[in-house]
Amino acid sequence: MEQVRVALQASDPLSQAGIASYLQSRPELTLLRSSERAEAKVLVVSCDRLTSDVVAMLRRSAAEIGSPVVLITNEITESELLTAVECRVVAILPRVAVTAERLVHSVLTAAKGGGVMPPNLVGELLKHIERLQRDVLTPNGLNASGLTPREIDVLRLMADGLDTNEIAGELCYSERTVKNVIYGVTHRLKLRNRSHAVAYALRAGMI
């Protein structure tokens, strides 16, 4: 079996020594000296946080070597995650939970995957997309369901069987406002009537 050539960069000597011993203990891996780093199939980086120095090193490495990176770190924010992904990080391992087995498995899979992001990282990117939409919509009184909070309130009460007058009383609106809200939502979503609107909202998990 061909050995996977691995380069290691840790932010402190103790981590460097510890992780190196993990990697060297496995016959399927070859730990490269720092002078051989350009030949690495996978780069393992260990740091407390993604500081600007670490990011600069990752960017350099992505540009010069382009190998997938297994990152071991304590915590990471959403914007740091995006930066890490940009720098070819394909696996993020929490420092407290990293074991020799998990690290080796991640390194081997990174070598095999050739830089394609694994499902858990893709999942985090999809969460970023959801969060982004919420951040834009919420301050505008909107949400991703396509309904305003007021429309959701009215539809919920309609689903509870309340008529226009009762909904107006419950929400302290005029009957005209309630009718406008119902007209607006049925017209916009091309729904036939009130029952259709309630059914649509329930089915779509909006209320």
Place this chain on the structure above:
Amino acid sequence: MPPDAESSAPFAGELFLTLAAEGRLVVDPVRADQAIAGLERTLSLIRARLRILRIWQHSPPQRVDELPDELANDVVDAMFADQLAPGRLEQAVTELPKYIEALRRARGRRPGDRAEIDGQSIL
């Protein structure tokens, strides 16, 4: 994931396009379609909100309480949100189509292209 230093998530449309173009981003077709549908819905809401803002900003001076109930609420929400984060909606209108395009490109590549890494997420 700990909260970001910034109050809002940064836009990263170009990054997603790059990841998709390089084949590093591969998304299951079902999840990709769901995400695309959500983004398209959001984009349409944002465009509608921007239309309201522009109409209000370009119409002769008027009082909010002279507007119909429905429009008045939207105008107040839109003006307030625009003051809190100026230009955020315009930025979203530029950025969200990039995410949509990236997901279209990343959708449904061969399953064999995907790596199986069980790196435990710390996010």
